[in-house]
Amino acid sequence: xxxxxxxxxxxxxxxxxVAEAVRVLERIGARFGHHWTLSSHDIGGxxxxxxxxxxxxxxxxxxxxxxAILLGAVGxxxxxxxxxxxxxxxxLLAIRRELGVFANLRPARAWxxxxxxxxxxxxxxxxxxxxxxxELTGGLYYGEPRGYDSAAGTAVNTLRYTRPEVERVAxxxxxxxxxxxxxxxxxxxxxxxxxxxxWRDIVTEIGRSYPDVTLTHELVDSCAMxxxxxxxxxxxxxxxxxxxxxxxxxxxxxxGSLGLLPSASLGNGPGLFEPVHGSAPxxxxxxxxxxxxxxxxxxMLLSDGLGLHEEGASVTAAIERTLAxxxxxxxxxxxxxxxxSTTQFTDAVIAAI
Ligand code: IPM
Ligand code: MN
Numbered sequence: 001x002x003x004x005x006x007x008x009x010x011x012x013x014x015x016x017x018v019a020e021a022v023r024v025l026e027r028i029g030a031r032f033g034h035h036w037t038l039s040s041h042d043i044g045g046x047x048x049x050x051x052x053x054x055x056x057x058x059x060x061x062x063x064x065x066x067x068a069i070l071l072g073a074v075g076x077x078x079x080x081x082x083x084x085x086x087x088x089x090x091x092l093l094a095i096r097r098e099l100g101v102f103a104n105l106r107p108a109r110a111w112x113x114x115x116x117x118x119x120x121x122x123x124x125x126x127x128x129x130x131x132x133x134x135e136l137t138g139g140l141y142y143g144e145p146r147g148y149d150s151a152a153g154t155a156v157n158t159l160r161y162t163r164p165e166v167e168r169v170a171x172x173x174x175x176x177x178x179x180x181x182x183x184x185x186x187x188x189x190x191x192x193x194x195x196x197x198x199w200r201d202i203v204t205e206i207g208r209s210y211p212d213v214t215l216t217h218e219l220v221d222s223c224a225m226x227x228x229x230x231x232x233x234x235x236x237x238x239x240x241x242x243x244x245x246x247x248x249x250x251x252x253x254x255x256g257s258l259g260l261l262p263s264a265s266l267g268n269g270p271g272l273f274e275p276v277h278g279s280a281p282x283x284x285x286x287x288x289x290x291x292x293x294x295x296x297x298x299x300m301l302l303s304d305g306l307g308l309h310e311e312g313a314s315v316t317a318a319i320e321r322t323l324a325x326x327x328x329x330x331x332x333x334x335x336x337x338x339x340x341s342t343t344q345f346t347d348a349v350i351a352a353i
Contacts, residue, residue, distance in 0.1 A: 001034045003306055006066035008059065011045040011088060012279025014072020016287065017294035020346040021070060024295050024318075027350045028302065028311050043095070044088035045076025045279075054091035060098055064269065068305035069099075070297065071274035077281055097137050101265035101272050102165070103172040104136040104244065105304070108251035108261055110232075113323040117256030117332040120231070125254065130234035131180070132251060133173040134244025136265055138165045141241050159195050161240065166202040172266070173238035174210040183214045183235035187223045187243055199240060224250060231255075248276055257331040259290030262297035264304045271305040273297040287341040290329040292319055295349055318352035
């Protein structure tokens with residue numbers, strides 16, 4: 001295959017983990033006989049530093065005409081004082097919306113060998129293998145009106161969903177559950193929010209076309225608690241944008257590190273693949289970042305973005321073999337244990353492909 005892949009390294013540890021993920025991509029290309037045409041573009045703080053808008057036109061144009069997009073991280077505290085529409089993060093919201101990637105898949109699992117890395121008892125974490133399906137282009141992140149009136153001391157954001165927005169992401173979640181353990185937990189706050197009533201009604205309706213999938217509904221607060229007490233009890237978790245943002249960070253922590261989580265944002269055009277961790281400015285430039293989130297995002301790019309399932313699976317298997325051999329980055333090494341750098345960890349993954 002000859003695929004055009006757009007790289008958006010972005011801010012903080014984004015460039016480091018994307019550089020490592022690209023080395024893995026090249027190794028897969030060599031091993032399976034694929035050719036990648038790579039081009040790198042500015043986004044977020046990296047664009048602002050060059051006096052460009054957070055999402056420059058040519059970055060968006062390149063992304064739209066790519067076969068898949070690999071993004072590092074967006075966010076830079078030196079731009080924190082800017083209004084929301086000019087902050088680095090606005091680029092992420094804009095590119096998701098422009099690409100129409102409404103379904104964000106965030107798998108979280110207990111990697112073999114990392115049972116001790118997280119805050120939970122290994123016996124509680126054992127067997128955890130879930131996917132958060134987060135609605136990504138609607139809800140509070142985009143609803144109008146929005147605004148901050150500092151003189152009046154008021155601010156407003158709007159939580160709005162429409163039937164088609166809920167239907168399409170629900171279908172993605174049911175299809176995914178069908179390929180997995182056939183359990184879907186839909187998460188809402190129906191005891192307070194009208195939007196959740198709409199969400200629950202529509203998910204229930206769509207569920208009638210998937211009689212083989214067991215659908216449950218759960219309030220977000222109770223879901224957050226179950227995620228900490230019994231993460232292995234989940235298979236697919238379907239939820240709206242904001243709840244999905246929060247629950248996926250919690251899922252990362254439960255599994256040992258947010259650095260472990262990859263994601264795929266899918267719509268009708270090219271998919272956007274990115275680690276769930278942010279720009280982590282505190283450790284940027286020190287080769288301390290865990291590249292697993294980015295490397296596993298390459299795995300998802302291959303399988304979910306390009307339909308190269310064998311190649312995607314070989315990336316996952318290589319991460320597993322690396323962890324099994326005892327190599328650990330600092331976030332998962334455990335106190336006082338030797339830690340590999342971002343590059344050393346990736347070297348081990350590449351050697352295992
Ligand atoms: C994420 C991030 C983003 C989000 C931020 C950086 C805008 O936290 O991808 O989870 O909230 O969606
Ligand atoms: Mn987040």
